[in-house]
Amino acid sequence: GKTSIFSNNLRTSAKGESHKSLDGTNLDRISAIEISGDTISVATAAAIVRDGNLNNTKYYNKGEYALVDIYILGLSSEDETTAVPVNKYGFPEGKGKAVYHRQGPYDYVLTSIQSVHFGEDARYYMVKREDTCAIQRADAEYMETIRKEDIGFNAALDAAKCTTSQAEVNASTSAK
Numbered sequence: 001g002k003t004s005i006f007s008n009n010l011r012t013s014a015k016g017e018s019h020k021s022l023d024g025t026n027l028d029r030i031s032a033i034e035i036s037g038d039t040i041s042v043a044t045a046a047a048i049v050r051d052g053n054l055n056n057t058k059y060y061n062k063g064e065y066a067l068v069d070i071y072i073l074g075l076s077s078e079d080e081t082t083a084v085p086v087n088k089y090g091f092p093e094g095k096g097k098a099v100y101h102r103q104g105p106y107d108y109v110l111t112s113i114q115s116v117h118f119g120e121d122a123r124y125y126m127v128k129r130e131d132t133c134a135i136q137r138a139d140a141e142y143m144e145t146i147r148k149e150d151i152g153f154n155a156a157l158d159a160a161k162c163t164t165s166q167a168e169v170n171a172s173t174s175a176k
Contacts (some may be wrong), residue, residue: 058140060113060125067108067156068127069142074156083131084159085109090152092159101152102107108144110156 060066070085085106095104097101111127113120114135127138144155 034175058143058145059123060116060145062080062113062115062139062141064113065146065148065153066111066113066127066138067124067144067146068111068129068138069107070109072142073109073129073136073138083143084162086152086156088158089147090150090156092155094150095155110153110160111138111143111145130157 032112041160067086067088067090085139086092086108087101087104087106089096089101090108091101091102092104092111112130112132113125114128115126116123117126122138125138125140125143128135146148
């Protein structure tokens with residue numbers, strides 16, 4: 001059967017009964033580990049467990065949202081970079097009620113997680129940019145968590161949907 005080995009999302013498929021981990025999980029003849037529906041090698045899973053939560057890495061699931069550093073994503077082949085970047089709370093420059101909502105840097109764009117992948121050393125994500133709809137790779141170290149219920153989510157979504165011409169109109173209106 002499937003047994004929890006390190007967390008609710010990490011499960012092993014094991015046979016045999018002689019070696020146990022600290023939590024009592026059987027370690028003999030483990031050939032694969034399933035994480036959120038994806039099967040990966042034991043060595044990769046061990047590296048993720050070893051390095052993962054010790055450095056406060058954030059983990060995301062398909063369908064969730066994240067703010068990703070636009071300078072790391074770079075320009076997509078479909079379009080130029082976002083017209084209205086946001087801060088780590090989801091607010092573009094000049095928006096937000098609290099003082100910290102109005103603090104830069106404004107280096108992020110709203111994305112939705114399309115898939116989770118496991119590289120040789122760490123997991124990475126394929127995300128869809130909400131500004132250009134481009135699918136790009138993103139690493140957790142350049143991502144900030146944002147949920148639909150967060151106060152800055154709608155601001156980030158509005159900023160992502162804002163075109164370059166709308167941003168120019170907004171800037172000229174606020175300058176008057």
